[in-house]
Amino acid sequence: MMKTKLNKPGIPQYVLNDFRHLHRQEGDTSGFGYSNLDVSKRIAGIEIYSSEGLRPAVGPLKSDFYRVSITLSGSVDVQLGLEQFKHRPGTLSFTFPGQVFSKSNIAADTFGYYILFNGDFLQELIPGDMIATEFPFFDYAGVPFIQLEPAPIAAVADFCGKINEELQQHRPGCEKAIRMYLYLLLLEVKRSYLSQQLHLTATDTRNTYLVPRFKKLVSQHFLSKKRVADYAALLGVTPNHLNRTVKEITGHTASDAISQMLVQEAKAILRYTDTAVSEISFQLNFSDPAGFNRFFREQTGQTPLAFRKNA
Numbered sequence: 001m002m003k004t005k006l007n008k009p010g011i012p013q014y015v016l017n018d019f020r021h022l023h024r025q026e027g028d029t030s031g032f033g034y035s036n037l038d039v040s041k042r043i044a045g046i047e048i049y050s051s052e053g054l055r056p057a058v059g060p061l062k063s064d065f066y067r068v069s070i071t072l073s074g075s076v077d078v079q080l081g082l083e084q085f086k087h088r089p090g091t092l093s094f095t096f097p098g099q100v101f102s103k104s105n106i107a108a109d110t111f112g113y114y115i116l117f118n119g120d121f122l123q124e125l126i127p128g129d130m131i132a133t134e135f136p137f138f139d140y141a142g143v144p145f146i147q148l149e150p151a152p153i154a155a156v157a158d159f160c161g162k163i164n165e166e167l168q169q170h171r172p173g174c175e176k177a178i179r180m181y182l183y184l185l186l187l188e189v190k191r192s193y194l195s196q197q198l199h200l201t202a203t204d205t206r207n208t209y210l211v212p213r214f215k216k217l218v219s220q221h222f223l224s225k226k227r228v229a230d231y232a233a234l235l236g237v238t239p240n241h242l243n244r245t246v247k248e249i250t251g252h253t254a255s256d257a258i259s260q261m262l263v264q265e266a267k268a269i270l271r272y273t274d275t276a277v278s279e280i281s282f283q284l285n286f287s288d289p290a291g292f293n294r295f296f297r298e299q300t301g302q303t304p305l306a307f308r309k310n311a
Contacts, residue, residue, distance in 0.1 A: 013062040013063060013064050013097075013098065014061060014062065014063045014064070015063070015064055015065070016045070016047065016063075016064075016065045016116055016117075016118055019063060019065075019116070020034075020047075022055070022058060022059075022061065023049075023054060023055055023058045024049070024053055024054065024055065025053050025054070025055055028052075028053030029053065030049070030050055030052040030053040032048075032049065032050040032052065032113075032164055033047065033048035033049045033050065033113075033163075033164050033167060034047040034048060034049060034167070035049055035050070035052075035053055037167060037168070040170075041167055041168070041170045042167075043167070043174070043175050043178060045117060045118040045120065045121035046115070046116070046117040046118070046121050046178060046182065047115070047116045047117075048113065048114070048115045048116075048160065048163050048164060048167070049113065049114055050111070050112070050113050051071075051106070051110055051111050051112045051113070051114070052111070054106065054114075056104075056106055057102075057103065057104045057106075058101075058102060058103040058104075059079075059100075059101050059102030059103060059268075060079070060100050060101065060102040060264055060267060060268050060271075061100070061101060061102070061268055061272060062098055062099065062100055062101070062268065063095070063097065063099075063101070063116075064097045064098070064118075065097060065116050065117060065118050065119070066094070066095065066096055066097070066116070066117050066118075066119065066131070066138060067093075067094065067095040067096075067101070067114060067115070067116050068092065068093075068094055068114060068115040068185070068186075069087070069092065069093045069094075069103075069112065069113075069114045070091075070092050070112045070113045070114065070115075070153075070156055070157065070160065071087040071088065071089060071090070071091045071092075071110065071111075071112040072089055072090075072111050072112045072113075072153070072157060073089050073109055073110060073111045073112070074087075074088075074089070074106070074107040074108070074109040074110025074111060074112075075087055075088050075105075075106075075107045075110060076103055076104075076105065076106050076107070076110055076112075077103070077104050077105040078093050078101075078102070078103050078145075079100075079101070079102045079103075079104075080093065080095055080099055080100070080101055080144050080219075081099060081100055081215060081216065081218070081219025081220075081261065081264075082215040082218055082219055082257055082260060082261055082264075083144070083212065083215050083216070083219075085144075085145045087110075087112075088147075089153075090147055090148045090149070090150070090153045091145060091146070091147055091148075092145070092146050092148060092153075092156070092189060093144055093145045093146075094135075094137045094138055094144045094145075095144065096131075096132065096138045096139075097119065099219070100219065100261075100264050100265065100268065113157070113160040115160070115163070115182065115185075117182065119131060121179065121182070122179060122182065122183060124176075124179060125179060125180075125183050126183070134186075134190075135186050135189075135190055136190075136193065136198075136199050137189065137190075137193055137198075140216050140217075140219070140220050141213070141216060142198070142199070143193070143198040143212075146189060146192060146193055146196070146198065148189070148192050149192070152188055152189070152191070152192050155188050156185055156188055156189065159181045159182070159184055159185035159188070160185070162177075162181045163178050163181050163182065163185075166178050166181070210235065210237070210242070210245050211245060211246055211249045211250060213235060214231055214235060214242065214246060214254065214257070215257060217231050217234055217235070218231065218257050218258055218261050219261060221234075222258055222261040222262060222265070223265075223284065223285060224285075225258075226258060226285075228242060228243060228253075228254040228255055228258070231254065239254075242254055243255075259295070259299055260299075262284055262295070262299075263296065263299045263300060265284060266280060266284060266292075266296055266304065267300075267307065267311070269283070270304055270307055270308040270311060271307075271308070271311040277289055277292070277293065277304045277305060280292065280304065281293075292304070
């Protein structure tokens with residue numbers, strides 16, 4: 001199947017209507033949400049699924065839409081940029097357009113829901129360019145994972161059920177109702193986000209928060225900023241302090257984190273496109289293909305072409 005890419009040539013960034021083959025198993029029999037929804041009932045700009053019929057692993061890849069993942073039972077490993085998290089019952093995670101995302105190690109007893117929606121789907125309620133401001137868990141500086149107490153996670157699950165009911169019954173006004181339910185779902189999460197004071201971490205300079213902020217910045221700027229000093233300046237600390245803190249908390253250097261993000265990007269391009277290695281080298285701002293080949297082999301133990309062949 002042809003891959004739909006946006007913005008930067010060669011970087012695979014999928015649009016909503018050409019994404020299903022990457023996250024749903026063939027022969028998916030789930031009756032929830034969009035899984036087997038009649039075409040006449042589909043609403044542009046949003047899709048919702050249960051974890052039944054989900055592929056055992058997804059990504060790493062990029063998309064141009066927003067994602068809400070909700071785990072009610074079991075466990076899932078999720079990586080957003082350089083940040084790695086484990087979903088457990090009551091965990092929600094959020095991704096936004098252009099973010100590198102992957103999901104793996106889905107336990108057999110896992111169940112939950114996930115919602116995919118375009119930035120303009122909530123336009124009647126909130127402008128697309130204000131989503132990250134209104135809901136900070138969709139912002140680079142925000143915390144993209146949250147653990148909810150039983151009452152709010154039950155409310156979130158209930159909103160998923162209401163969205164599904166509107167899709168299946170397709171009564172008059174269902175599209176507006178789905179927009180309202182999605183907004184209320186996000187508002188429910190925001191209330192927990194604020195009560196847990198997660199919004200304060202965006203400016204916290206303590207070491208516990210410095211490393212996540214550094215990782216978010218690397219995920220955002222790794223193509224243009226390759227020096228630890230660049231990130232130290234953005235964070236308002238010295239390069240030595242940043243290096244020391246990252247090493248103490250992660251066991252790896254700050255430079256290692258920048259290299260890891262480059263490798264993630266390279267792997268996504270190699271896996272999902274036919275872009276020549278020389279062109280990938282150019283896209284990732286290496287001075288020449290030989291330098292990129294050497295870097296990739298040092299980081300992964302194999303050449304870019306060998307990785308592509310086995311991906």
